[in-house]
Amino acid sequence: MTDGKTHDTAESARPVFAAERRQRILELVRANGAVSLRDLARAVGSSEVTVRRDVRMLEGEGLLDRHHGGATLPGELTREPTYSQKTQLSGTEKAAIADLAASLVEDGDAIAIGAGTTTQALARRLVRHTELAVVTNSLLVAQALADCPRVEVVMTGGTLRGSIHALVGSPAEQALAGLRVRRAFISGNGLTAERGLSTPNLQVASVDRAMARAAEDVVVLADHTKIGVDTMVQTVPTEEITHLVTDDDAPRDVLDDLASRGVRLHVARG
Amino acid sequence: MTDGKTHDTAESARPVFAAERRQRILELVRANGAVSLRDLARAVGSSEVTVRRDVRMLEGEGLLDRHHGGATLPGELTREPTYSQKTQLSGTEKAAIADLAASLVEDGDAIAIGAGTTTQALARRLVRHTELAVVTNSLLVAQALADCPRVEVVMTGGTLRGSIHALVGSPAEQALAGLRVRRAFISGNGLTAERGLSTPNLQVASVDRAMARAAEDVVVLADHTKIGVDTMVQTVPTEEITHLVTDDDAPRDVLDDLASRGVRLHVARG
DNA sequence: TCACATTCGATCTAAACCGATCAAATAGCG
DNA sequence: CGCTATTTGATCGGTTTAGATCGAATGTGA
Incomplete structure (x- = not known):
């Protein structure tokens, strides 16, 4: 809502800020349990590289787990101490x-x-x-x-x-x-x-x-x-x-x- | 929850990561007691070679026992004939x-x-x-x-x-x-x-x-x-x-x- | 016991993915 | 106005992963 820099240029595409993109990534992972990097990139309209960066960041905060090929909910698949x-x-x-x-x-x-x-x-x-x-x-x-x-x-x-x-x-x-x-x-x-x-x-x-x-x-x-x-x-x-x-x-x-x-x-x- | 306004790409199925596949193999073995490699491969949708690799890995962690043709629960007296x-x-x-x-x-x-x-x-x-x-x-x-x-x-x-x-x-x-x-x-x-x-x-x-x-x-x-x-x-x-x-x-x-x-x-x- | 079938292990190939570096674009600031 | 910092996107090499094949080992059945 209150983004610091308002209508400096109200041009075409609505900007997707990094925080918003990460939020959507989180939502997608939470909704699907596991999402591939490619799908995430397509869903948020960014490149895979960018999504990879975001996912790594989110992993650092413990909000999701990174896997080869995508991301999952944290701790979902790692319940080994059974x-x-x-x-x-x-x-x-x-x-x-x-x-x-x-x-x-x-x-x-x-x-x-x-x-x-x-x-x-x-x-x-x-x-x-x-x-x-x-x-x-x-x-x-x-x-x-x-x-x-x-x-x-x-x-x-x-x-x-x-x-x-x-x-x-x-x-x-x-x-x-x-x-x-x-x-x-x-x-x-x-x-x-x-x-x-x-x-x-x-x-x-x-x-x-x-x-x-x-x-x-x-x-x-x-x-x-x-x-x-x-x-x-x-x-x-x-x-x-x-x-x-x-x-x-x-x-x-x-x-x-x-x-x-x-x-x-x-x-x-x- | 709030599904995006983006057209969801229904073409891409939910990915199955390696960790999840191994988890499912474990579930199957726990549930069945003994599962053949072929059935495991069919169940997780991968080739027998891949499942064999997974099973070997899981055996290394002591989570199941490997046998000719399949895998069983660990440490159990295995009833091979049945x-x-x-x-x-x-x-x-x-x-x-x-x-x-x-x-x-x-x-x-x-x-x-x-x-x-x-x-x-x-x-x-x-x-x-x-x-x-x-x-x-x-x-x-x-x-x-x-x-x-x-x-x-x-x-x-x-x-x-x-x-x-x-x-x-x-x-x-x-x-x-x-x-x-x-x-x-x-x-x-x-x-x-x-x-x-x-x-x-x-x-x-x-x-x-x-x-x-x-x-x-x-x-x-x-x-x-x-x-x-x-x-x-x-x-x-x-x-x-x-x-x-x-x-x-x-x-x-x-x-x-x-x-x-x-x-x-x-x-x-x- | 021997022959046959199945399965295992190993090596290889192909493909996907990751990480890093670099280039381009944009926003912020003097 | 121009510079710089931040962010995003692209490319390349290395790594991981999955699948295929073939000889070897193991079980199966007569």
């Missing part, structure tokens, strides 16, 4: 923990397995067991045991929480309330001696609690990155944890504290 | 059927999706929908939609039937009994005009029946190998089938017969 990278994080420790935890499962057992990448690794170790009954709310655990005919897998119902690939909500909790198993293998995001196991999500916490209540023994699987860490919602208090399986990078003092409170320790050497 | 069977069988028909079935789903719908590889392919097509509520007893369907934040997935509980990766038993049926959805997308092993949809397994049949009862419309997904085939247990009688989605290799006479009984036909051309 689930599978978490398994990569401390894969060897997880494997060692899962091996040790699997030794706590005997043929003929009825057990519950919670959500998490470590519990998924545990489930993979159980394919050789026989006469096993496993109840879980984790899609990944169920998948791991799906092709194993000698293991009966029961899933709770519930709403799928995509980030952890597990079922939550009252259907899941109610399904667990009606069951009784010998051991529950539960993971979490943090474990301290004072507050026990914790997770950042309320719904997940509720299901984990229900799972712990359904079991005689509660086995917590937690690699060293989680020991001594406290997150938002407590799931299982220390007194109810009977076993902890972790790796030997876990802080010694916390482990001692847990042990003094009656938790049986199983430390896997990575 | 893999080639299922994807090779009638992959293109399944894809075409799934595409057509996806067009029967509207944003904001509440739908049910049964077990099967075709329904799984359908689920894969729903990731772009918004405000969708999906209830399913299929692990594969749930997995396909797990990473989609705009789709709410509710799973029935139940016992895992490994061969079809779906939940069966009374918990599954009871969960469905308490629900009401607009459309149910059900597959099966055989479909005839006289007996309707059928499957060789009793438990699976019960769940499919419960799912059909929970829906206003019943959409059957069946490729041509199943049309005219009758298997042991009837799941949905022809009168309750409102739509059939199949491919153009299906026997004409059976289709006509079904149509005369009120089934709306949707024939995908492979």
Whole structure:
């Protein structure tokens, strides 16, 4: 509206200022999700070179992402840190923990397995067991045991929480309330001696609690990155944890504290 | 929003950048568990060479595993035999059927999706929908939609039937009994005009029946190998089938017969 | 086990795209 | 009026990317 230099020359074509052009570029990208440089140039009536410059500038401000051939919304295609990278994080420790935890499962057992990448690794170790009954709310655990005919897998119902690939909500909790198993293998995001196991999500916490209540023994699987860490919602208090399986990078003092409170320790050497 | 006054050049399609292509490959693999290179190439509209390159790159990041002929989820115990069977069988028909079935789903719908590889392919097509509520007893369907934040997935509980990766038993049926959805997308092993949809397994049949009862419309997904085939247990009688989605290799006479009984036909051309 | 088919890997080619430098036009300023 | 700074457009070389081909390796089926 109020451009500094008014009608100095009111000649033919209306001028397209750089700021306006960039604004239109942004709008186009936002509207289409991804636009090629050629289309952008055509749309704003400038050359590709100019648009390239604009796009680079806009990228510098974090308003869009530049790609070979065009531009996209920022962060749209770069969601790499998905689930599978978490398994990569401390894969060897997880494997060692899962091996040790699997030794706590005997043929003929009825057990519950919670959500998490470590519990998924545990489930993979159980394919050789026989006469096993496993109840879980984790899609990944169920998948791991799906092709194993000698293991009966029961899933709770519930709403799928995509980030952890597990079922939550009252259907899941109610399904667990009606069951009784010998051991529950539960993971979490943090474990301290004072507050026990914790997770950042309320719904997940509720299901984990229900799972712990359904079991005689509660086995917590937690690699060293989680020991001594406290997150938002407590799931299982220390007194109810009977076993902890972790790796030997876990802080010694916390482990001692847990042990003094009656938790049986199983430390896997990575 | 404020579309420019410029004539929009409708000739140029939305570009697909390399990053987006890889993202889609990941989605496809996550959804299907195992996808052949050819299908991936077809799905993303690139050559097999390019897809091979992408897959190799993604493997380097640990996001998927590479196998002869295709790619699978990482770290999974890969079931090679089932893999080639299922994807090779009638992959293109399944894809075409799934595409057509996806067009029967509207944003904001509440739908049910049964077990099967075709329904799984359908689920894969729903990731772009918004405000969708999906209830399913299929692990594969749930997995396909797990990473989609705009789709709410509710799973029935139940016992895992490994061969079809779906939940069966009374918990599954009871969960469905308490629900009401607009459309149910059900597959099966055989479909005839006289007996309707059928499957060789009793438990699976019960769940499919419960799912059909929970829906206003019943959409059957069946490729041509199943049309005219009758298997042991009837799941949905022809009168309750409102739509059939199949491919153009299906026997004409059976289709006509079904149509005369009120089934709306949707024939995908492979 | 052997023969056949499919798929993989590598190299090459073609094309698109990017970056940089330079030329031209316009606005600002003395 | 003329100079200069800023901005835009054009060209060129280098780089990246995608597709094609062919020998080699791997699976498949009899």
